[in-house]
Amino acid sequence: MHTSNDYIYVLMPSLSLLFLAGLLGVCWITQRRQHFLLWLCSAYLLTAVSISIRSVLKLEVLSHYVVLVNALFLAGAWCMSKSFSERRRVVAHPLAALVLCVTTLASLYYFALFEQNTIRRLHAFSIGVALILLLPVPAALKKAPPRDWLDRTLLWSYVSYAVFTMLRPTLVAFFGQHGLSDAMQANSTYWLTTLMSILLFGLLFTVLICAVTIRETVTQLRTERDMDALTQVLNxxxxxxxxxxxxxxxxxxxxxxxxxxxxxxxxxxxxxxxxxxxxxxxxxxxxxxxxxxxxxxxxxxxxxxxxxxxxxxxxxxxxxxxxxxxxxxxxxxxxxxxxxxxxxxxxxxxxxxxxxxxxxxxxxxxxxxxxxxxxxxxxxxxxxxxxxxxxxxxxxxxxxxxxxx
The missing domain is CATH 3.30.70.270 (Reverse transcriptase/Diguanylate cyclase domain)
Structure with a gap:
């Protein structure tokens, strides 16, 4: 049974994500036209709620809410995908994302209640999340590559996170001490790896997004200072x-x-x-x-x-x-x-x-x-x-x- 100190420990990644979501929300308030900030804020909120429930509930209780918990995580992945597509101005493919979400949840339900295969369940979930994240990437890569190093770093960090998410079960099985045998435990190598990867990539995305937002705010102010408002030529x-x-x-x-x-x-x-x-x-x-x-x-x-x-x-x-x-x-x-x-x-x-x-x-x-x-x-x-x-x-x-x- 978790003590109060244990709860603080296991909820620390969720609290960190909530803090990052609040920071992005403040950025969005100052830059209302940057809709990708609001989508990324929503992604962090949904992910924080999902991993909080997963961290706190016992296994026997969690099994009854497996679809709900993973649905929240998939919704967070979709919000992140939408944020990326808004930033890169490409199609988000919402219908394809919905099909992937339903397929992934159906696979989780089957492997949790019928076949009861934890390894296949983890692979199905990781692949589903990664594919949702990768939906807008092909269209983004077809466009002219971003010239700004911040945008390039943001693009390849996002792709790296999606690929890592897909390969995470395989990497843990290969390098982990217990493989995936204890993956459902709150202190397992797999779950700790999941939490750390989410938090580290979340921090990286937030730093890059805030830097991009600050840069665009400065650019906007400079444009308003330098351009004639009516004719859009220099003053x-x-x-x-x-x-x-x-x-x-x-x-x-x-x-x-x-x-x-x-x-x-x-x-x-x-x-x-x-x-x-x-x-x-x-x-x-x-x-x-x-x-x-x-x-x-x-x-x-x-x-x-x-x-x-x-x-x-x-x-x-x-x-x-x-x-x-x-x-x-x-x-x-x-x-x-x-x-x-x-x-x-x-x-x-x-x-x-x-x-x-x-x-x-x-x-x-x-x-x-x-x-x-x-x-x-x-x-x-x-x-x-x-x-x-x-x-x-x-x-x-x-x-x-x-x-x-």
Whole structure:
């Protein structure tokens, strides 16, 4: 019969799992979009309850609850499998998991009450749990391997745990002093090996998951700090930081700065409403991003003004990019279905080093507004002469007529 100290000893692995489940629950509360945290928390809770019952009950009593105890453990395995699939964004195969659970429980019931074969019972249970854990692994391996070492370690730790679970009875039978003959005893080599493997892998998974969660929280905060919320391009501050890094790499020269501004944006807001104006900003940003490469930068400097830093391009190449953007935007009729099409004006200047960034931005801005004054929907490039045009000539026809009267 267990004393109070004995209960503390045998329940220590369960209590440790409950603590880890609580830690994961706290992580999930701070990162509600990370559903895999909640599934892993549920896996630890179910596993803790299962091994607690298995550790405390006597054999003669446990035999009446063998299906319930193992059903809880299998449910915990399914929650862990679901957590892994959520993390890797692959299919969890719930129907296959249900079939494996029913098959495993039926085998346990048969070997416990009819054939009464402990060794086959242990093998059937271990294989069932391992197969449930391995259900999402093939799809995960078919995807591109994770580049981050944390994700790689998490992937192979999970696979290792599943394989070890399947081989555990065989390993204990081979290396254990008594083999599997005393496997049903609470202090047997098999049961202690089971508890230690669950606890050690649980600790490893929790450390890795917490590290991944912290990293993704920091990444999310950095993204919120650096990105314009509406258009999902860099904001002004982030552009200056990233531009300084690009300009410090001599391999990326020649470079050019493009300052672009949506023509008559106020008129769009007045006629279509601010919601449609937001759609216009999102459309423009998506077209800009489609026309740049990995080392290029796109930023919204405020309002309807955008700035691009193009690498490995001279002024002529940058002008071609600007013209391509203008053409693509003018052909798009999805947002503004009626009336004049969307147009952008651009000012383009070259840049030779990081100390010229502020000056280059100012010069590109001046060229942009000379393009506005020259009639809008055009590109002005550094080093060329552009005659100034009276502002009235740049107004839309209806506004010019109104001002004349």
């Amino acid at each position: 002004r501050r982030a552009f200056h930081e990233a531009a300084q890094q690009r300009l410090g790499d001599q391999r990326l020269y020649p470079m050019a700065i493009l300052a672009g501004d949506i023509d008559h944006f106020k008129r769009i807001n007045d006629r279509w409403g601010h919601d449609r104006g937001d759609e216009v900003l999102q459309l423009v940003s998506s077209i800009l991003k489609r026309n740049v490469r990995n080392h290029d930068l796109v930023a919204r400097f405020g309002g309807e003004e955008f700035v691009l830093l193009l690498t490995h391009l001279d002024l002529q190449g940058a002008e071609q990019v600007a013209q391509r953007i203008r053409q693509e935007l003018s052909n798009d009729k999805q947002v503004l279905t009626q009336g004049p099409g969307l147009t952008l004006s651009f000012g383009i200047t070259s840049i030779a080093n990081s100390s010229q960034l502020d000056g280059a931005l100012k010069q590109a801005d001046e060229l942009l507004y000379s393009a506005k004054n020259a009639g809008r929907d055009r590109v002005h490039v550094e080093g060329r002469f552009y005659p100034d045009i009276c502002f009235e000539y740049t107004l839309p026809a209806d506004e010019a007529l109104a001002s004349a009267t």
